[in-house]
Amino acid sequence: MSVETERSSTESDVSGLDYEETALTLGIPGGARVAGAELERKRGFSKTVDLTSRIGTSEDRSDESPDTNTAGSAKAPAPKARVVGWPPVRNYRKNALKSSNKYVKVAVDGAPYLRKVDLEAYGGYEELLSSLQEMFSCFTIRNYPNEERKLVDPIHGTEYVPTYEDKDGDWMLVGDVPWKMFVDACKRLRLMKSSEATNLGLILNYLIFELKRRSSACFIYVFPLSFLFV
Amino acid sequence: MREEISDMSEDDETGERARWAPDLSKNRSDDSDSGPGPPIGDSPPPFSDQILENVLENVLEFLTSRRDRNSASAVCRSWYRAEAQTRRELFIGNCYAVAPHRAVERFQSIKSVVLKGKPRFADFNLVPFGWGAHFEPWVKSFGAAYRHLERICLKRMSVTDKDLTIIAESFPLFKDLTLICCEGFSTFGLAVIAERCRHLRVLDLIEDYLEDEDDEVVDWISRFPETTTSLESLVFDCVSCPFNFDALERLVARSPSLQRLRVNHHVALEQLRRLMARAPQLTHLGTGTFRSGAGFGEVDPNLDLVSAFGASRSLVCLSGFREIEPEFLPAIYPICANLTSLNFSFANLTAEELNPVIRRCHNLQTFWVLDSVGDEGLQAVAETCRDLRELRVFPLDPSEDSDSSVSDIGLQFISEGCRKLRSILYFCQRMTNAAVVAMSKNCPDLVVFRLCIMGRHLPDRITGEPMDAGFRAIVMNCKKLTRLSVSGLLTDKAFEYIGCYGKLIRTLSVAFAGDSDGGLRYVLEGCTRLQKLEIRDSPFGDASLISGLPFYYNMRFLWMSSCNLSMRGCKEVARNKPNLVVEVIRDGVEEEEEEEIEAVEKLYLYRSLAGARTDAPAFVKIL
Secondary structure, eight states: OHHHHHHHHHHHHHHOOOHHHHOOOSSOTTSOOOTTSOOOOOOOHHHHHHHHHHHHHHHHTTTTOTTSOOHHHHHSSSOOOOOTTOSOOOHHHHHHHHTOOOEEEEEETTOSOEEEEEGGGOSSHHHHHHHHHHHSTTOEEEEOTTOOEEEEOTTTOOEEEEEEEOTTSOEEETTSSOHHHHHHHOOEEEEEEHHHHHHHHHHHHHHHHHHHHHSSOSOOOOOOOGGGGO | OOHHHHTTTTTOOOOOGGGGOOOTTTOOOTTTSOSOOOOTTOOOOOHHHHHHHHHHHHHHTTOOOHHHHHHHHTSOHHHHHHHHHHOOEEEESSTTSSOHHHHHHHOOOOOEEEEEOSOGGGGGTOSOTTOOOBSHHHHHHHHHHOTTOOEEEEESOBOOHHHHHHHHHHOTTOOEEEEESOBSOOHHHHHHHHHHOTTOOEEEEESOBOOOOGGGOOOGGGGSOSSOOOOOEEEOTTOOSOOOHHHHHHHHHTOTTOOEEEOOTTOOHHHHHHHHHHOTTOSEEEOSBOSOOSOSSOOOHHHHHHHHHHHOTTOOEEEOOBTOOGGGGGGGHHHHTTOSEEEETTOOOOHHHHHHHHTTOTTOOEEEEEGGGHHHHHHHHHHHOTTOOEEEEEOSSOSTTOOOSOOHHHHHHHHHHOTTOOEEEEEESOOOHHHHHHHHHHOTTOSEEEEEESSTTOOOTTTOOOTHHHHHHHHHHOTTOOEEEOOSSOOHHHHHHHHHHOTTOOEEEEESOOSSHHHHHHHHHHOTTOOEEEEESOOOBHHHHHHTTTTGGGSSEEEEEEEEEEHHHHHHHHHHOTTEEEEEEOSSOOSOOSSOOSEEEEEEEEEOSSOSOSOOOTTEEEO
């Protein structure tokens, strides 16, 4: 409601990005830019992973780079200096609520069972993917020449794309938002067969667009979906 | 949660102020002693009086209320002696109000001790580490004097493993150890208690902070005797390190009297099911987490969980529910109607997820929940839980500028549905005077009203006015009110109302409120039953502090931090009132500073028979 509009206005103010710059198109990736990042070239999955893990850490040092805004600081117009012990909530309660592990179910298309992973246990997308690879040990992570990474079942050659369901029930591609945001938003993971993902390619595009509109992160960058069209 | 223990602040039974006029020659304190008494060491009474005293002792055995005992001891010397002989429970509301040896000399047949230490604002990191409240001198005195001690209950004390060892060694009949908001001990101390207190019935660890290093955790659960135990209550949800689950399962299996079990968050549903199967007689259960284990290929726990809860017909109190997976909640449906107490305050639930559970809890009297359920969730509570006596709504995000989903609307719902409400703690960001007024009218039985509007100085969200009118209505209409916490934008007017109408208030908590000294004066002069006053970040200065001089003896303590106090004012209080201990607490001071800082950041003053304590650290200056 009012908080959201406030958020989106501060977004563009702080990020310095025009709406047009961040608009998604179906054109060839490479035209989009990210505030504070290098000029765009075709980025594989791993590149986005790298980028997010870098930005993930800079979130914590948000005063260093005013462009990389996070949900928290965009909320209140002028946050007051924090006071000790206010609001009056005991440490036991604060710790218990904070450290609630983020266990999410992982489903694999075609496999009959579910696994659970604790997202809090990982530092970033790299670790998560490695862990998934170990878990569903039939996969290996195939490295493409352009450093794209996918999970591949070596026996059948099927490729899997990691997707997740966010708080709003929408299915997103893993890796398109900063790590911390992902941890917060992710409700469950699904390793989707590439072929299916292709069909959803257009839908996912739209979903990313929606995510950008709704969320307070101001550096949604174009996720190159070209590989889905293989 | 143990309602009877967890809110120990509601412990006072003092009479009117006039009764407790200070008498320096007689040396009494409201907390530990009873009324005025003879100096220690007077000569024994004549023979005939001794017979009367013996008769009296037999009668006084039946007197359990602390207040009644205080009255009885004030009648005459004979009654004083008889009462001292027959008192079985020692209650000391401030461990520095009296010296251990004095308590032990007067009361010689104590079986149960309740001892409180740090001021409550220590819970919010306002009291620096190392301030005091050490249990050691007490346990040593008790160890020497009370061979028959059975129960120790401590709140906000610093307790070491060595102290726990002394307990285990000194009291052969020891039955009940309850530690609330304590720190300083570890699993090592727990192991000693488990191993050596062969008659242990209750081991309740509630919101304590344990000092375990990750690699030094002791398997204390395994140390309980291998034979059938007499355990009735085992509460350890605050012991954050992992434990030996198999040992716990075996322990539960050989504890037929076990009624209360609260485990920590290292227990998943599959394990919970096993525990419940071992103890179908449980009345109070803390589930730890409420999620299934992380493995794959597991048997679906749902089936067994349903039957486990179905078999636990005695359950009346449920808590835990950390890391909750709501899809498992239907398992508790069969017992919801039996529940009188439900603690969801660690469960991040939406209104939709709460609804099917709460709609079945018609008999709920105590309910703790997170504000994630929103006003809508509270509406469901209001419509179903007509018998509710205590409600606590905690913030999911306990930060000042968080978005809270509960507001005046939820409070309004509750006030309309839960007419028998006695105690409420409500965290929110948006509130109106109208809702608070409505609660004051709809819930006249309120004894405890604690409203925490998390944003500082926030006014009525609709009218933009201060929250004075709401709190005025509370103190006017809730004639049984003994505990009040205020928040939001408040002027001196609010305190004028509190002083005028809040005649029964014993505990008052104030933060970021008031305009001037006048505010505090109203309270000190008007609230004749005031025992505990804690104030932070409010513009009250020396004049108001000094205006309270006639009243401080009748109070347990006064805490003021980040107000406008100076050393001049505090020294004047100390000078005028020798039986008050005036502590000025500074932050981050290691050694004595050469020059004195005039501004007083933290003041803690309390009445005491013991005088200035000898264990004060360098950052505490006693005037």
